[in-house]
Amino acid sequence: MSNYSIKDLEHLSGIKAHTLRIWEQRYNLVQPKRTETNIRYYDDADLKLILNVALLNNNGFKISKIAKMSPVDIRDKVIALTEGTLAYEDQIHALTVSMIEIDEERFDRVLSINQRSIGFDETMLRVIYPFLAKIGLLWQIGSISPAQEHFISNLIRQKLIVAIDQYVYQGGGKKFLLFLPEGELHEISLLFASYLIKREGHKVIYLGQSTPKDDLIEVYNFHQPDFLITVITTSPDADSLQNYVDELASVFRKSEWIISGYQVLRTPVQLPKNVRLLEKIEDIKGFVEMLLGEEKVPG
Known part of the structure; x- marks a missing residue:
């Protein structure tokens, strides 16, 4: 399990740290943990929740309504959205969650939806590369575990090899x-x-x-x-x-x-x-x- 700072959450979700703190205080969305030296941090479950909340919020759901949803309701709404929209940021959120959960089926589903709609080239350029750029900094500073990075890199590598073998x-x-x-x-x-x-x-x-x-x-x-x-x-x-x-x-x-x-x-x-x-x-x-x-x- 990885640990994230509030700045990590900001970079991955696109939600400003200040806004995240307001959501914590006003809606009790997440409760940061603390190290023995009293430094705040967040875990994979917190990051996944914030990513899902950000996706719903970006698609018109009010934060006050999201805060009242159960985790199952949030997950169902997010899956329905990512399978029904081609907004690149939403697809990048979905890939990030699949990386956190080590969920190959969800990763495959996101890529398949995009490939059918915009083709393999545009999926790489508009979804995969921005996704890799988003997690790249966190990988370098150790906020993403080697297992998560290897998992997602190997899946992308497999997709590329299959595409290459067509020719x-x-x-x-x-x-x-x-x-x-x-x-x-x-x-x-x-x-x-x-x-x-x-x-x-x-x-x-x-x-x-x-x-x-x-x-x-x-x-x-x-x-x-x-x-x-x-x-x-x-x-x-x-x-x-x-x-x-x-x-x-x-x-x-x-x-x-x-x-x-x-x-x-x-x-x-x-x-x-x-x-x-x-x-x-x-x-x-x-x-x-x-x-x-x-x-x-x-x-």
Whole structure:
């Protein structure tokens, strides 16, 4: 079970801490626990309740009415809402609750509703990525347990692999080599890039997580890809990043190397001429579509 501060609840629910305190005092919605040193905290049940209350409140339910509902009534209303609305924030709330409860069936239901309505691409861009961004900070500061993070990441990873497997390379197009640096395990964005590239008919050589440098260079020299794509979230660290980029850019000098990720964006890096920075890996969608357009232009 995880512990949350009132600021954690604010970030996840979108309800200001000041408002949450008023709700506590006026409606007795939740009662924070206290540590031995008298620091207030909230548990998974409190977070789940606040998420559900926020969702109902955002959909027109008055807080005074919500406060009188039983937990079962609140849950039933929330399920009906999330299955009947396509408001992205509501879907993100539902995913957060499924993460807290380790509820695979609810996660699948939310994704299926969105995929049928807006398609897989838009579900990733409008629901999954904002959801991951919302919980990312809490994961880094330890407010979300490893079990919760692994549960949700593996479910998203499974969905991406299924989507990728729909497409079989038929020849033609560009050749992409996708990899994560040694020690880097955050794979979701790289998988999404693989899905987008394969769907457009390009060839993908997917090396995935924690690729040793020597192995990467061997594969590069053998396949000579047109493009490489890397997402650097934590590894290499900030002190080693410039040397890593410079070394591999010199090896990849006949190709264009596309990099993205938290570590790259927060660390000042001088990019060699054959390295392109994407502010968001989601921008790979526009990049791949641009390549497709170029191939259709005569001459």
